[in-house]
Amino acid sequence: MNILVTGGAGFIGSNFIRYMLDTYSDMNIVNLDLLTYAGNFNSLADFENNPHHHFVRGSITNFELITHLLDVHNIEAIINFAAESHVDRSIVNPGAFVETNVQGTLTLLEAAKEKRVDRFIHISTDEVYGSLGKEGYFTENSQIAPNSPYAASKAASDLLVRSYYKTYGLDVIITRCSNNYGPYQFPEKLIPLLITNGIDGEILPVYGDGENIRDWIHVKDHCAAIDCVLRQGKKGEVYNIGGRTEMTNNEIAHLIMDRLNLPEDRLKYVEDRPGHDYRYAIDPMKVEKELGWRPVNTFAAGMKETVDWYLTNESWWRPLKEIHVGSKND
Numbered sequence: 001m002n003i004l005v006t007g008g009a010g011f012i013g014s015n016f017i018r019y020m021l022d023t024y025s026d027m028n029i030v031n032l033d034l035l036t037y038a039g040n041f042n043s044l045a046d047f048e049n050n051p052h053h054h055f056v057r058g059s060i061t062n063f064e065l066i067t068h069l070l071d072v073h074n075i076e077a078i079i080n081f082a083a084e085s086h087v088d089r090s091i092v093n094p095g096a097f098v099e100t101n102v103q104g105t106l107t108l109l110e111a112a113k114e115k116r117v118d119r120f121i122h123i124s125t126d127e128v129y130g131s132l133g134k135e136g137y138f139t140e141n142s143q144i145a146p147n148s149p150y151a152a153s154k155a156a157s158d159l160l161v162r163s164y165y166k167t168y169g170l171d172v173i174i175t176r177c178s179n180n181y182g183p184y185q186f187p188e189k190l191i192p193l194l195i196t197n198g199i200d201g202e203i204l205p206v207y208g209d210g211e212n213i214r215d216w217i218h219v220k221d222h223c224a225a226i227d228c229v230l231r232q233g234k235k236g237e238v239y240n241i242g243g244r245t246e247m248t249n250n251e252i253a254h255l256i257m258d259r260l261n262l263p264e265d266r267l268k269y270v271e272d273r274p275g276h277d278y279r280y281a282i283d284p285m286k287v288e289k290e291l292g293w294r295p296v297n298t299f300a301a302g303m304k305e306t307v308d309w310y311l312t313n314e315s316w317w318r319p320l321k322e323i324h325v326g327s328k329n330d
Contacts, residue, residue, distance in 0.1 A: 002028045003230075004075045006060050006108065007082030009039035011185045012123070012219055016081065019223040021047055030073050031055045032066070037323075038085070042316055043184045060104035066111040077119040077230060078112055080105065086188055087127075087148045091274060094149035101153035102160070109164045109172075120172045121230055122161040126215070126240070127151035128176065131277035138176075139283045140238040147275045162236075171235040175226060178242040178282045181302065182219035183309040187321045191303075194253055195310045196321055198260040208272035210250035213279040217243030218297035228291040239291070242282025245299045259307045 001024070007013040008031035020027050033039045035057055047053050054073070058065045060082045069075065082104060084090065084097045105122065112120045129138045130145035144159075146152040164170040185192045194204045225241045233239060253267055287293050310317060 001026060001076055002030070002074050003077045003079060004030045004032060004066075004069060004073070006032045006078070006080045007039065008055075009033035009035055009041055009043055010081060010085075011038075011043075011182075011189075012180055012222060013081035014040075014043040014184055015182065015219045016079065016223045016226060017044070017053065018047060019220060020227065021050060021052055023227070027052055028073070029053050030069055030075065032058055032060065032069065033082070034059045037320075038186045040184070040186075040316075040320065061099065061107050063107050063111055066108060067115060070111060070115040070117060075115070075117060077121065078108060078117055079121045079123065079226065079230065080108055081123045083123075083154065085125075085150065087150045088188075088273060090148055090150035090153070094153070097149055097153040098156075101150075102156045105157035106160055109160060109170065113164065113168050113170055118171060119230065119235070120161070120164075120170060121226065121233075122158065122172060122174045123226070124154050124158050124174050124176045125151065126176050126178050126242070126280045126282050127277070128155040128158060129280075132279040132281055134279065137281045137283035138240060140176075140240055140286055147277055158238075165236040173229055173233045173235060174238045175229055176238065176240050176282070177222050177225075178215035178217050178280060180219045180222055181216055182306055183313070184316070185219070187317050190249065191252060191256070191306065192310060192317065194256045195260070195307055196317055198256055198262050198266065199311065199314070203268040204253050204257065204262070204266050205268055205270045206249050206253050207270060207276060210253065210269060211248050212276060213246050213248050213281070215242045215281045216245045216247055216252075216299060217241065217295060218299075218302040221295035221297050224296075225287060225291075225293045228287065228293045232291045234290075239287040240282045240284050241287055241293075242284040243295050243299070244284065246279075246281055247299070255303055256307060259304065
């Protein structure tokens, strides 16, 4: 199978490529990534010379480049991970998020339509649904109600994808996942930020009172779910992907502090971000029931593995942190 993966040097994209190359011997992957701050070529090092992986540096807004790749590599499916994804950055510079997440998705859709690509998988987020109270779960039928420029740009791109199914009959599927964690995550995000700050003897910053709740899933489980959707999903559908693991930011911070043997005074509460959603929680019953996917990584084991990965891969994260990361988090 020949697939185009956009954003394949990012956190989830690089893990997805690694998963697919490890799982299938007949998989040929073209990896298109602009290598902005969140795209790291070092994340591809272990399959850089794999003949089934072909890296191309470029933008998803470049229609001519995309159509060229679809033709030359006989692409059968596009999996679109490429996105600006950090909420704090979207508050400061929303225009960049519209350019990549909306215009970029539109360009990919136009190319897929013109070249008659068999399947288009759009990787979205549970943040398009907005915020939950203490009860309930997001389902595929939940109202779209984004509360940040990032979430709004993803919601807009989701609607574009849906429109290409309804208007043009393009075989599209949207996946919306809860918070991912695992190796190769850019260190501005909550878990790697707290881990790397802990390693460096710095404070562990947590927004507000630390009681915001997220549903967490190991990135490898997310990759397996996307594979299921690619092969078995029904065109025009939305699939929510979640780990059924709700944790407050305080609980996350204390797990990391315990793993690194850090004192309590290392935790510091910082001014909350504007419009900070209280709780996200995904109901993944549809993908579980219809496609037979289940997460296999427990949160305890996954967090231990993640902390240990950052402890032993300082050469990967330190250059990124020194250049790009302050005290922000998810």
